[in-house]
Amino acid sequence: MSSIFEPYPVSLVHQLIEPGPxxxxxxxxxxxxxxxxxxFNMPVRHDGTLAVVVGPWDTTYETLRRVGECVIAVPDxxxxxxxxxxxxxxxxQMNKWEHFGLTQLPASTIEAPLIGxxxxxxxxxxxxxxxxDAYDLWILRARAAWLRPDAETPEFHHRGNGTFTENxxxxxxxxxxxxxxxxx
Amino acid sequence: MSSIFEPYPVSLVHQLIEPGPxxxxxxxxxxxxxxxxxxFNMPVRHDGTLAVVVGPWDTTYETLRRVGECVIAVPDxxxxxxxxxxxxxxxxQMNKWEHFGLTQLPASTIEAPLIGxxxxxxxxxxxxxxxxDAYDLWILRARAAWLRPDAETPEFHHRGNGTFTENxxxxxxxxxxxxxxxxx
Numbered sequence: 001m002s003s004i005f006e007p008y009p010v011s012l013v014h015q016l017i018e019p020g021p022x023x024x025x026x027x028x029x030x031x032x033x034x035x036x037x038x039x040f041n042m043p044v045r046h047d048g049t050l051a052v053v054v055g056p057w058d059t060t061y062e063t064l065r066r067v068g069e070c071v072i073a074v075p076d077x078x079x080x081x082x083x084x085x086x087x088x089x090x091x092x093q094m095n096k097w098e099h100f101g102l103t104q105l106p107a108s109t110i111e112a113p114l115i116g117x118x119x120x121x122x123x124x125x126x127x128x129x130x131x132x133d134a135y136d137l138w139i140l141r142a143r144a145a146w147l148r149p150d151a152e153t154p155e156f157h158h159r160g161n162g163t164f165t166e167n168x169x170x171x172x173x174x175x176x177x178x179x180x181x182x183x184x
Numbered sequence: 185m186s187s188i189f190e191p192y193p194v195s196l197v198h199q200l201i202e203p204g205p206x207x208x209x210x211x212x213x214x215x216x217x218x219x220x221x222x223x224f225n226m227p228v229r230h231d232g233t234l235a236v237v238v239g240p241w242d243t244t245y246e247t248l249r250r251v252g253e254c255v256i257a258v259p260d261x262x263x264x265x266x267x268x269x270x271x272x273x274x275x276x277q278m279n280k281w282e283h284f285g286l287t288q289l290p291a292s293t294i295e296a297p298l299i300g301x302x303x304x305x306x307x308x309x310x311x312x313x314x315x316x317d318a319y320d321l322w323i324l325r326a327r328a329a330w331l332r333p334d335a336e337t338p339e340f341h342h343r344g345n346g347t348f349t350e351n352x353x354x355x356x357x358x359x360x361x362x363x364x365x366x367x368x
Contacts, residue, residue, distance in 0.1 A: 046195065122200060142194045
């Protein structure tokens, strides 16, 4: 191999491509609506089709199996500590809404609540669970979405190891998107 | 609905959770190794299992089908313009390596080349193509990975509309990762 690079552990490559936005996911729940923190998510199509990884170690998993609906909520950096703490607690053992001071707002198409403190909320239905058994990978389809009018650069990114980066400088390269002009 | 939020188009929700790192993907190719730009990617497990969306509109798709291997290369902000331009050109029509001044370096486990100018390169094999027909979603498994020793906060994020944000301030919250201490 070239001397430009040095080997990097395969078991840590998620830290290289993990910095998608850290989100919270809510479901209807039994005692109270569940909330979890999630860093493994991506868009699949430009039509509201999304993918998330939610495994049986999360209380959300069981509700998602049964109800087939969830809200993906995007926190801003003001919620960074809360978001981390939400991900380190269990909805089976506590009402995270009360404990962390988060506000349930009714969604328009599903029972899972929006999170009032987040800058964006996406109401989703499970569209395909083919890869759930093998990979805990859910294909979701957005049914409605909500954005706070005052949102600027809302999200932050988990670097996979307990450190996070918030968004920095914006680069506007829309003029170079010649092949994908319809996206700009 | 509450007055906190205003409706957001479902067809644009990818812009809310798209800001994973923008990457380039290389495959072996016929005339020359292909390179494409990709913004739809995520980790699936903490063991090198990854997911990417690559559709038949990309030259890479055919090679990935046939060869089952690719390199995911992570550019830094110094390569921002080049990365956008790579995504707006076609490997079927030009040798992007020559045209954009990118350097092929041999990978250690597959034929697809690393990109010398990127800060990280992940050698991948296709592990599962169950959802390729329906969603163009490929499950990949990293076989080896390479990092430039001088890499800091390498990646930038496509906001889904031709604008990009680079990484900003780092927040170290490893002490709060009580449930996930093994990741820190």
